[in-house]
Amino acid sequence: MTTLTAKPPLGAPLPPAARPKPQKTRSIASSRRLSLTVMTSPAVIWFLAFMIVPAISIFVVSLLDWQGLLAKSHFAGLENYQKMLRDPVFWSAVRNTAVHVGVVLAIMIPVSFMLGYYLNTKPRGHRALRVLFFTPALLSISARAMVFFGVFAPGGLVNGVLRAVGLGDIATPWLADPSTSLGVVIFIDLWAGIGFTAILFAARLTSVPTEIYEAAELDGASHWRKMWQVAFPIIKGYVGVVTMLQFLWTLFNSATTVLLLTKGGPGSSSTTLSFMVYNEAFIQSDIGYSQAIGVVLFVVGLVGMLIISRLIRQNY
């Protein structure tokens, strides 16, 4: 009897009549289950070992007193969390993160949606616009930061142009001025994100049948009304998903931009939670404390995602 798992050897197929039919289907079903396990397990194990286990272990590390990557660690209970509540830099980072994420999403999502609608009407020059909108998506976060390091330098483009048009009084060392440093970080995220998000929306809007617009036009609807009362309700679910992803992206990935441009300063004026995770671990060498902030970041991400998805569902 053939075992259920045995596969016929290559080049020696069994004639179809050699086995009764029910047994054969069972053999295919179970060999399918086995091959599912065998073929997916490398990917699953890899993903668990290098992504999920490290991500979960932040909860454990946050309970440790761990000063430096190569130092010994001790169990410290909730000490890191207590330190956090007393740390003015942490509260400054909470405030900055709220401003950063709030401003970026509030501007990016509506503007991108309108730009996406605009692109989808295929106006003159829309191909050139598409290429322009894509360009920031090709730049690495570090290259992006380097571009704006030059643009916002004391003798860089922005100040040069301001002086040239007689607005030299506004010129400031943008990255080293506590009133503008966070603004620059927000600006860069918007600069890079709006166009690409618009292209995502435009791609989705192509699935809206033209008849629907035509019907709205018969009722005399303007572009503004077609955009918000016809197109938006149809792709609202998609807008929600994109909002969720941009939320996570903005919340977690500001560390690189902040690290390269302002190092969180001056003072803590541009310190975000994301940057603080990096800074506490690798600059201040307080691994446990860094991961306590990492846990906060994780929880904020989770709660924010739930809120956004609840908002989408409520409006359906």
Added chain:
Amino acid sequence: MAHDRPQHTSPLGYLSHGLVWLYGLLLAVPIYYLLVTAFKDNTAIFSSPAAPPTTFRFDNFINAFQFVDLGHALINSTGITIGAEILTLLLAMPAAYALARSEGKLGEFIEKLFAAGFLIPAFAALVPTVLLAIAMGLFYNPLFLVIFFPATQLPLSVLLLTQFMRAIPKELEESAMMDGASRWAILWRVYTPMIIPGLVTVALLNFLTFWNEYLFSLSILGTDTATRTVQVAVPSLIGQQTTDYGLLAAGCLISLIPVFLVYVLMQRRMENALVAGAVKG
């Protein structure tokens, strides 16, 4: 959509065209500034930042290349990108094939796991990953990134490839099995050639992610010239006291060349890949 183009553009219409192009201009100007800066020295940059260069000197490019040993960094980046890319596809292809053809609960569960994993930003695991590199004895070793990077791109790669493979008719697999082909043979000889467009999409996304990665490369490989990647090498052109902005711009442009080349060669593919990769989850 011709119906969307009114015969007469209203004042509001002109305003919206104007605003859109203003944003387009806002996107173009920093790129233009990067390009012209790369050909100037600090004096020229500070005196007239927006002006085009008066001469096309490539000194900045040559100096950037030598000062921070970009040659070495490019080799490191290339090795890591190619290694991680191959490993990602080798892990993702069989998984995608099995998931595309599975009908049971287990397959569903694994797909959900990857869909949820797509939402976890790799940054969340940055510090534990560095600790893991130390524990594995692979701190400051590019090999660790080759091993680690695939994990960050597996959810997306598996989900996208699964979708592509689902589009292949089942009968093809059944008839190949009748001929006695093993599942591995079916995967590599029947399925792989049929999903080349999907494979290219995924490969492009992975290439972009791996080549452009900064924070893990910095934290795990450090800034030593022997191990650092090109993304880490370029920002080291920022000086402690003063920075030669022309040099920095030139280094930045050098690091963009591979991505730019791929984009020029397959613009459409790249654009479609980025759109597909942004939200699949």
